[in-house]
Amino acid sequence: TLLQAAGSAIGAHVECPKCRHQTTVPKTRFAPRTRIGNFEITRFIGAGGMGEVYAARQLTLEREVALKILPTEFAAKPGVSDRFLKEVRLAARLEHPHIVAAFDAGEDDGLLFMAMSLVRGESLGDRLKNGAMPERDALRLIRPLVAALEYAWTHGQIVHRDIKPANILLDEEGKARLADMGLSKSLEEQEALTMSGMVMGTPNYMSPE
Numbered sequence: 001t002l003l004q005a006a007g008s009a010i011g012a013h014v015e016c017p018k019c020r021h022q023t024t025v026p027k028t029r030f031a032p033r034t035r036i037g038n039f040e041i042t043r044f045i046g047a048g049g050m051g052e053v054y055a056a057r058q059l060t061l062e063r064e065v066a067l068k069i070l071p072t073e074f075a076a077k078p079g080v081s082d083r084f085l086k087e088v089r090l091a092a093r094l095e096h097p098h099i100v101a102a103f104d105a106g107e108d109d110g111l112l113f114m115a116m117s118l119v120r121g122e123s124l125g126d127r128l129k130n131g132a133m134p135e136r137d138a139l140r141l142i143r144p145l146v147a148a149l150e151y152a153w154t155h156g157q158i159v160h161r162d163i164k165p166a167n168i169l170l171d172e173e174g175k176a177r178l179a180d181m182g183l184s185k186s187l188e189e190q191e192a193l194t195m196s197g198m199v200m201g202t203p204n205y206m207s208p209e
Contacts, residue, residue: 030054030069037108039067039115048166050180055118058103065103066119070112081107088114090156091181098148100169100179116179121172125165141168141176148178164205 016022029052034041039056045066046053056067070084088105095101104115124141127133133141145168152158160167160181167180 035059036067036069036111036113037106038104039065039113041067056115058115064118065115066100066117068114068116070114072110076110081112084112084114090158093156094152094158094181096148096151098144098175098177099152099181100177102181119169119171119177119179121170121174123166124168124170124176127170128165141170145176145178152181162205 029044030036030041032042036056038059040059041054041056042064043055044052045055051068051070054067054069056065057063058065085105085107088102092102100119101117102114103117106113149160149163152160158181160178162180163178167178169177169179171177
């Protein structure tokens with residue numbers, strides 16, 4: 001029997017309407033030409049703790065973007081969708097050469113997604129797999145990123161909360177850009193994507209406090 005399930009049901013237990021047998025909807029990557037909202041996936045880029053990233057084509061504007069799809073268990077929590085969209089709108093206000101631009105966000109069949117500018121290159125995490133960077137090169141990268149964080153704070157009181165090599169993207173010219181501003185928190189908003197008391201970030205890169 002062929003069962004159809006919404007995207008939000010990935011990983012959940014569902015019941016066959018005919019035989020009443022319980023089964024788990026498997027987690028699979030989205031194939032090329034899959035449409036999510038106004039975007040058509042072209043290829044898989046990578047995955048992290050906050051979802052999978054695909055290269056996709058924005059159908060209305062005919063441009064290539066990076067499409068992040070959040071984990072279904074994250075999107076299924078009550079109220080998360082509204083808070084997520086609110087925070088992406090905050091991130092979309094930021095226009096800085098060293099911040100990955102947020103273009104769009106939405107929900108499609110229970111899937112939360114965020115569209116960003118596509119950076120052609122690699123992450124700093126991938127670069128560091130080849131060994132430590134020379135001090136001069138590291139300083140050349142860090143200085144504009146610090147300026148980007150300062151800009152995010154002064155133009156929206158937004159803090160990133162998950163600074164790590166995997167969230168720093170290096171384009172083909174070696175310019176660093178800060179990604180995942182959609183997971184940030186604005187202190188101007190009374191409601192935030194994360195709840196009070198939750199720990200956000202990657203332990204190996206978090207400050208002790």
